[in-house]
Amino acid sequence: MFSPTRDQVREFFFGVWQKSQAGQALTPLESMALAIMLEHPEYHEVLGDRERYANKEWTPEQGESNPFLHLSMHLAIEEQLSIDHPPGIRVEVERLSRKLDSAMAARHAVMECLAEQVWQAQRNGVAFSNEAYLECLRKA
Structure with a gap:
């Protein structure tokens, strides 16, 4: 089982977003992730600003949803559905x-x-x- 670190998860999503914005080819997993990202325009600003958001902490007390956790859970669900x-x-x-x-x-x-x-x-x-x-x- 693959257990990426917080930073690896964030880099994956930042990288997919950057590749999509540049029109680069995506792997099947990246394409699945991009489809999820496109369904969540509220996260596009975060995905487009690695410098500002790579190390940001989201806590329930702030009332903000962690976009990387949310996207990761969507991706896990899509993988479950695919098999x-x-x-x-x-x-x-x-x-x-x-x-x-x-x-x-x-x-x-x-x-x-x-x-x-x-x-x-x-x-x-x-x-x-x-x-x-x-x-x-x-x-x-």
Whole structure:
């Protein structure tokens, strides 16, 4: 499993944005990331200003969402969907998309479940539960 550092994640997103702005070819993963970035225009200023935002700290107390965490979670979800892992996630996300009448709203609901399950696993010192993740999605 690949566990990039905070700086590596940020550099990945800055690099994808820079390559896209320059019209350079992207890898399949970079193309997936760019599609997510384009759906989030509120982050374009951040992505275009490496100097200012490379080391910025976002905290819940500031009331700001960390754009790199948000984009990373979107990317994780898209990768899960591309391979239907955990098995059944694709069906649940399609169901949510219909229910919410929005693919983006569905993915944000998935993000809430993903964040909760990661937090639970870390808090309890246990492995991530695919079953609990899918159950959360079923209830969403």
